[in-house]
Amino acid sequence: MIDKLEMFLALARERHFGRAAESCGVTQPTLSSAIKQLEDQLGVQLVFRGSRFQGLTPEGLRVVDWARRIVADMRGLKDEMRAVRSGLTGVLRIGVIPTALPMVADLTLPFTERHPHVRISVLSRTSAEILTGIEALELDAGITYLDNEPLGRVTQVPLYAEHYRLLCAPGTALAARAQVTWAEVAGVPLCLLTADMQNRRIVNQHLAEAGAVVAPSVESNSTIVLVSHVLSGRWASVVPKKLADLFTVGGRLVALPIVAPEAAHLVGLIAAHREPHTPILAALLEAARKAVD
Structure with a gap:
């Protein structure tokens, strides 16, 4: 039963019989047979079938919740005994x-x-x-x-607690300052994390509270990409202090505390x-x- 539930969860995650079978290390016929046996044991249809995966039935969606609990408990039991x-x-x-x-x-x-x-x-x-x-x-x-x-x-x-810094190159407009405000941050060319990142939503929130709306010309889901653009001297970025500390060693970049307010999350x-x-x-x-x- 546990193996069948594991395969069912893989199918719910991958939404494709072939990819689910590959993630479980079994053949596609083996996975399909296991799902059918699980349906027979539970007495309900779990998957809408056609030439390809067409989704989970309402009963299948409910079984996902049960399967996660059962599989998690079994994994915990195995881990504890090991x-x-x-x-x-x-x-x-x-x-x-x-x-x-x-x-x-x-x-x-x-x-x-x-x-x-x-x-x-x-x-x-x-x-x-x-x-x-x-x-x-x-x-x-x-x-x-x-x-x-x-x-x-x-x-x-x-x-x-995460505190925020304006990361910029030496010699740029604000680099000689001891600190900057969120309103001042909004006035420099910025490269920021993408909107799906919670850090970006936090930055947007504090900029909005300072009366600014920023549309950065460069966005990325990688902090390394942001830093590489800051190193060019054309952009600055808003990053957490712990991240800024990695790139200010040796004076290649400057990190300025952002105040008014000095936010922390x-x-x-x-x-x-x-x-x-x-x-x-x-x-x-x-x-x-x-x-x-």
Whole structure:
């Protein structure tokens, strides 16, 4: 039953029989047969069938919720028994908003020192993708904003407050200033993260409160792209302090505190609100709490 539910969840995620079979490491006929057997066991049709995948039935959509809970509990049980037998092992998948990537090592370093047999996969994701990934069991945890947009029912551990800097090249218009206001930021050519990023929505909010609306000529979902454009001297960008600190060493770039107001937003670790957590996830949450002690 568990294997069939895993395959059903893969089909619900991929919405394509071939891709779902590939993600499960089975042939397409094997996956199709498993879904049909699951339908027979539950006594309902789960998938609209045709020459290709046509969606889930209403019953199928309901079964997705049950399947996620059952599969998550089974994975947790297996992890706990494996931990009892041989200590913490396995892979921990963490989705991280791009602006928080510079601080991930502050968490993963002490964790891996304590649990050397756990492999960590750090994946850059938007805040929305992190929530979706945790719900769909594709991510074990996420590092995202805690106080700006609804998170739903999740376990939270605050890590740090994100403060903002205008990142610019030496010799540009504002580079010699000690600090700048949000209104002044709006007056320089900007390259910013794309609108699907929560950081961009935060920046837009503070600029709007200063009476400005900005249409940047360059947008990207990569902070490296933003920094490369700032290095040209033609653009500036608004980035978190922790990110700015990486690129101001040696004086290649300048980072100016943004005030009026000096905004701060809380970033932290989140995980599905499930008790008990798997041993690996419980250990990660403990490491996060110790990181801010």
